[in-house]
Amino acid sequence: MAVDELDTRILRLLLDQPRTSVREYARILGVARGTLQARLDRLERDGVITGTGPALSPAALGHPVLAFVHIEVTQGHLDEVGDALAAVPEIVEAFSITGGGDLLTRVVARDNAHLEDVIQKLISLPGVVRTRTEVALRERVAHRLLPLVESIGRTARK
Numbered sequence: 001m002a003v004d005e006l007d008t009r010i011l012r013l014l015l016d017q018p019r020t021s022v023r024e025y026a027r028i029l030g031v032a033r034g035t036l037q038a039r040l041d042r043l044e045r046d047g048v049i050t051g052t053g054p055a056l057s058p059a060a061l062g063h064p065v066l067a068f069v070h071i072e073v074t075q076g077h078l079d080e081v082g083d084a085l086a087a088v089p090e091i092v093e094a095f096s097i098t099g100g101g102d103l104l105t106r107v108v109a110r111d112n113a114h115l116e117d118v119i120q121k122l123i124s125l126p127g128v129v130r131t132r133t134e135v136a137l138r139e140r141v142a143h144r145l146l147p148l149v150e151s152i153g154r155t156a157r158k
Helices: 005-016 022-029 033-045 078-085 112-123 146-157
Strands: 065-073 091-096 103-109 128-135
Touching: 005 022, 005 033, 005 146, 022 033, 065 078, 065 112, 078 091, 078 103, 103 112, 112 128
Parallel strands: none
Antiparallel strands: 065 103, 065 128, 091 103
């Protein structure tokens, strides 16, 4: 999807000030409310904007331990294991991957003992051959999209 300079300005504003009204966004951007709403609708329809809910902190919810668990799956069982992962609430993301393993999961836990319990639950799933876990010590770059949006905006202006 082509993103132009106005789209980039809209996305930047949404990321910088996520709790502002559409009317206020339009005022800040200097565009008509209808124009802004049409752009927002298109960005949502095209899958650029995928949600508007709050960003939640697992640590603030009592799950400060973050680990990445690589899961090796028996040949032909990727879909079944992937479906089973959705039933584990501590798994906040899961991806099919290339390289060492078949799936990469992002797991949160209350403490290391709880993390071990989650890993044991994963190991017991039918189709799971083995797991490899890496515990995150400190977040160095928080999840962000603004630098990407700004980069796309610079490209759109050229």
